[in-house]
Amino acid sequence: MSLVQRSLFDKIAAEGVHLAIWSSVMSVGGGLGEIFVNHDARMNIAGDHAIVQLIEAHKRSKVLTNLMLLVSGVSGALAYQQTKDKYWLIGSAGLPYCALVENPVAEQLKFLTLDAKSEKAKSLLNSWGTIQLGKLALAVGGATVFYCYTGQINNETKLEEVLKSDLKSEGFLPYAKLIAWLTQELNGFYSIGEFVQDINSINDISNFLLELGGFLRDYGCPYQNLVNSENRLNDRISRLQLLDFLCTEIQAAKMNKCLKRDIITNGTDDTTNKKQYESNEARDLKALLVALGFPRPPDGITAEQICTKVYGKVSELLKTLSPNYLGRPLLKINMSEKQWSQIHKINKILYDDYKTRRELLLKRLDVTIQSFKWADRLKDKTDEISNAFMSKRKALTAEPNVRIEDILAAREDLCHMEKTCGTKEIASTRSKLHKILIPKVPDRGGRTTELQAPPPEMPSYQRGGSAGGARRGGGGQQHQYQEQR
Structure with missing residues (x-):
């Protein structure tokens, strides 16, 4: 099977769940109309006329009934192929029932003569009604089972069952599928490159837990019992905690997306110019x-x-x-005027320090861009470089944007620092250099605690023991030096 055919088959199989549910619901509706409307009317007229009417009605509905049974059976099989849930095979039960039970009785109705006794006609009508009741029971059972076993958490009772289910049981799969879908939605909003794959079997739960831990670690989940614990999701509280965290993150992501869209669509040059003259x-x-x-x-x-x-x-x-x-809040106490005065002094010192740092970095940036213009091949593009650079340079200021009011607005989530090597942090700084793997290099030393004093270039001199050497102009010292060598 080619990749195109396999992709098409997967798409059709993914729709098997919806087709199986709708075909079962339509079969239930058709069965209810046949039993309580049409068949009830036949039982109240003469037997020969009822048989004629039933044969004509069966001819008209045979194509539609067989089509519904075919759709229900095939969609049930596709849903089983997609989810590996055996309950979906109930959708295929109508096919053998129609072939082995309903059609033989329909054949007897065809060959029943119009002058037959009314008792025989009534008996066949009763048998037909019983068959239709069995068919209706299959449709109702299939629709009920499909509704209960679609793998979706669609009510509080189902949610409570999933939260209390064993981690290695089939009942945990709907929860795992929901968590995987939530992580995929977050990845779609932020493009973090990490999400949890869908699982269709309890054999994949171990991989699910590993992928979930990696996703939460890179995303910056503040709950350490969900990130680093080996017993994550073993109890009801942790499962509710994870579900609440992911749902609220998606809500925030949708709100943030709508807010950015409004800013982009409603922003104009006039409003931008007005904001330039407004104070903070x-x-x-x-x-x-x-x-x-x-x-x-x-x-x-x-x-x-x-x-x-x-x-x-x-x-x-x-x-x-x-x-x-x-x-x-991070600040949980009321500050006195003296303390606020000290905070203002500290803020002034940090403000000046970081302002100097930013001025240095901006000056380095200006000098670097200026050096690009010195190249001979870029002399013709000086204006182009200046325009491209100044459009970005105007937004960079030396004054830090941290104020005293930020202390009151700070929350405890600021204490959770994102790793610089995390997926979320390097998403905006990723380049081709990250694909180059640097092998392990040998240890070259250089630690100050391991340094040793170098050997002396010349031996230390010693004071001479006799005066003879001194009378010869230091010859004694030279002789002593040769002996030491």
């Missing part, structure tokens, strides 16, 4: 009022009045949320 405080206050749904304040209102109204509105909204909705 005015811009933040305006964004706060818009987020809280306040109308435009009148011209005569003071900043104190605005802050009072904002405080009341935020207090009302916080009462409707759970206690830890915004996370716990």
Whole structure:
């Protein structure tokens, strides 16, 4: 089978679940109409007329019935191929039932003469009704089983069963499939390159747990019991914790995506020019009022009045949320005026320090770009380089954007530092150099604790023991040096 044929078969097999459910539901509807409407009417008329009507109705519905049975059987087999769940084979039970039970009775109805006794006609009609009831029971059973065993968590009862199921049992598979789908959705939003593969068998649960641990580690999950523990997802609480974390992350991702789309579509040159003349405080206050749904304040209102109204509105909204909705703050104590004064001094020192660092880095950047213009082959592209660089350079400023107010807004999630070698961090800095594997190099030493003093270039001199050497102009010392050598 070629790759194209296999891909097409996989797509058709993926739709087997939906086809099996809908065909079963339609079979149930058709069976209910046949039993409680058509057949009930036949039983209240003369036997010979009922037989004629039944034969004509069977001819009209035979094609549709066989088509529905064929769709139900094939889709049930495809769903079993996709999910490896034996309950989907119930969708194929209608085919042998129709061939071995329904068709023989239909053949007897064809050869029944119109002058037959009414008792025989009534008996055949009763047999036909019983057969239709069996067919309806198969359709109802198939639809019920399909609804309960689709592998989807569609109600609280099903969720509770999955949360309490054993890790190595079939009941855990719907939960694993849901978690895999959530990780794939997050990968689609952030393109982190890591997600959990779908599993269709309990033999794949070990690989599922390994992939899940790697994904949570690279994504930056704050729950260490889910990231590093070997017994992750063994209890109900940890499964609910993981489900809550992934669902809230997807909600945040969707909100962030919508927010970025609104900024891109609604941003214009006029609004950009206006924002350049707004102070940081005015811009933040305006964004706060818009987020809280306040109308435009009148011209005569003071900043104190605005802050009072904002405080009341935020207090009302916080009462409707759970206690830890915004996370716990890093600063859990009330600072005195003296402490705030010290914080301002510390902030001033750090501000000046990082401003100097940023000025140095920006100067290095400017000099580096300037050196590119010295090349002979780039002299004709000086203006092009300047325009391309200055469009990005204008957004880089030497002043740090960290303020005192950030201390009050900081939450405990800032304590979770992302590894620089993690997938999330290197996603924006990945280049061809990362594909080059550097082998293990030999240890070249160089540690200060292992250094030894070098040997002396010349031996140390000693004081002579006789005066004769001194009278010969230092000959004694030369003789002593030769003896030492």
